Amino acid sequence: MSDATATLTAPRRALTGRLKAALVLFVLFALMPPLAAALNDPFYVLIGTRILAFAIAAMALDLILGYGAMVSFGHAAYLGFGTYAVAILASWGVNDLVLQILAAIAISAIFALVTGAISLRTKGVYFIMITLAFGQMAFFFFISLSAYGGDDGVALMQRSTVLGMDLLKSDFGLYYTTLAILVALFVLCHRIVGSRFGRVLTGIRENPTRMEAIGYSPFRYQLTAFVISGCITAVAGVMLANQAQFVSPAFMSWHRSGELIVMVVLGGVGTLAGPIAGAVAALLLEEWLGALSEHWKLFFGVFLVLMVLFSPRGITGLLEKAGIARRQE
Template identity: 90%
Template structure:
């Protein structure tokens, strides 16, 4: 019996529960006659994609990227740039975002992966800030003020994203598809080697694998997936600005991963839900909501270092090691 099978099965079951709950949100919003839940729900789904992508390198590859929000910005600006040239198809915008992100991630990873620890973090932060200030300098797209989108993207000529409900369900479908992709990646030989590099890179290199190549490949894949989240966020907000790619956003993504559970693809999805809902609820209660959110995060780290999934495992709700 494969010892990894129970953990993988538990991860999929947890994700399926989350997907079912996501699917039930629009009917609930309709019953409550409150479209706000659809807007916040779409935002949660987009950040869940980005957090899951970050977990692919942070949780499985031990690469703490502090500039990962740059790829959110690339995805968002891909929509704005192509719309300015009359290209409104979502699929083309996603492909364009992936191409830009792949190149940037390859260059960033090729340089930063030659370092370790805090040096890796600082180099990824530096590249992220370079991208941030580059888009601030683009006056054609609003510079620091950003630019509003004239309309949402289309899908093969169909106006599937024209309503908030349509955008929500398309985003949910994208999240499910990308989760299946990431699940397949971490369960493959590539994923097992990546996890082995996290545990002992010297031993992995000794048995004939190149840690650099595997980590760089994972870094590029993660950046491309994050860019897809940026495309969704641009359509949800119908506005694009360099704020999408600030280092604060990178920090928020890391918080979502840690809050949900590192090294567990379903955990970051739960972390995105918890972080954004807490932001909304605490923000409605107090203007000092960040203080209370910080206290909550500290308590979570102290009493459940493995995040929400670790807490659920202690309670017997979730089984497995991931």
């Protein structure tokens, strides 16, 4: 049996392992607000919501990086589309979260379809540079929007409503809504990866020439995954705008794209649950190290180097070495 065919018929034990790991993470997330209330420190709820939003974005990036071998260095553009969908629609009196999410998904799908169709004509470092170029185009476009603050950004007057209800008005409501969206999108990604589409995408990652030889079109599958990933990242942007109550082009800079890649690598590429854990680790380290020193990025860089040297599979690899998780082939 060929490698490509074996990939298509591989057992789903890895998916089961990812599901168990994600369930543990979701339970811990659900317990955070009660813990914050017990400690009388609402800051943990706010930082927790930020972590959840970035976890959605990191998981979305892993869908193409881990399963499609597409290293997008402009993925923060979709995060920006989500944030500006909130700001622009709110300025026109549209505050409903569902409509804002649909608008963010629509613009992201169009942008991903066009840019992905061009970027996927290339491979390797050329793909990385083209996605970076498109991301920077979007970045400078929103800088030029003086009506929405330009480079300085714009503050949001209020959080979004959900079908006319102020569910997001309280920090706890926003937190649990974001958590619910993360869980729903994880289930979606889990189903995608476990489906025939996901197995074909993984086969293309391993050997695109062989997959094409047995009748699959790598371009179509990769482009579809690219569009799906961009749309999911835009949803993260919508929730991030509500958490920060502020929108600026900084959300879509290439630095932010790099941070998303770091979260994926830190958690474990091609695991779905790993990038969620990576988002938790990266943002908590940023908070803790930032409180200790203004040079926290130096220490964070040392930590990343040590992780790459001793656990190339990130947090997932550490759990596998400890016997807590089964290695996913």
